[in-house]
Amino acid sequence: MKRTFILIVGMLAVVAVLFMNASKPLAGYGVGDYAKDFKLPNVDGKMISMADYTDAKGFIVVFTCNTCPYAKAYESRILELDKKYADKGFPVIAINPNDITQQPGDSMDEMKKRANNKGYTFPYVRDDSQEVTKAFGATKTPHVYVLNKEAEGKYKVEFIGAIDNSPNDPSDVSETYVEDAINAVLSGSKPSVTQKRAIGCTIKWKS
Secondary structure, three states, X not given: OHHHHHHHXXXXXXXXXXXXXXXXXXXXXXXXXXXXXXXXXXXXXOEEOHHHOOOOXXXXXXXXXXXXXXXXXXXXXXXHHHHHHHHHOOOEEEEEOOOOOOOHHHOHHHHHHHHHHHOOOOOEEEOOOOHHHHHHOOOEEOEEEEEEEEEOOEEEEEEEEOOOOOOOOHHHOOOOHHHHHHHHHHOOOOOOOOEEOXXXXXXXXXX
16 A cells, blocks of 8 residues: 555656646757747737847847736836837837636737837847747746847847836836946947846746
8 A cells, every 4th residue: 555655656756847848948048049030920910020120239128918917017118228229229129928727818919009009119029939938947927138239140148037126016116237237238248137036926827
């Protein structure tokens, strides 16, 4: 009886590990790695890739969504980042990674409505396969990657994580991680802070 109990517990443990590994995203990029380009559908019906931006010096890639309260709280700040840095060569590309069977509010139709209502000035694309999200290693919404375009097709990761130190109230911001990272890259130096834990909702992965 005791041996049977131990065997059952062991089998359950193996199943649990297999389930965790199946649902766990890939490790993703680290600071200093080179991100691969992608091609994803935008709310305007076009396909978007980083290669489309021939004059870009880099990118602010933001994994975000319609439904997360943290993503909504950061929405105006993401718009401000694009307004401030797109003309300097660092446009925003927003990627919605959520599985729409779990979050119907993140469907392409709902994304189109939000982008239109909020006046998005940047692409808002869907990663239906979640392969791009896994490649980057994003786990939250929002989760930001500052990329430095060193050469055609070479996008070096300079910063990963949170936009700033106030996930809820913009008036409480005292540290602007993404802005500081971009300003450093534009000045030809390395960011003093290269990683800050992203605070937001967990990405809804496909089962």
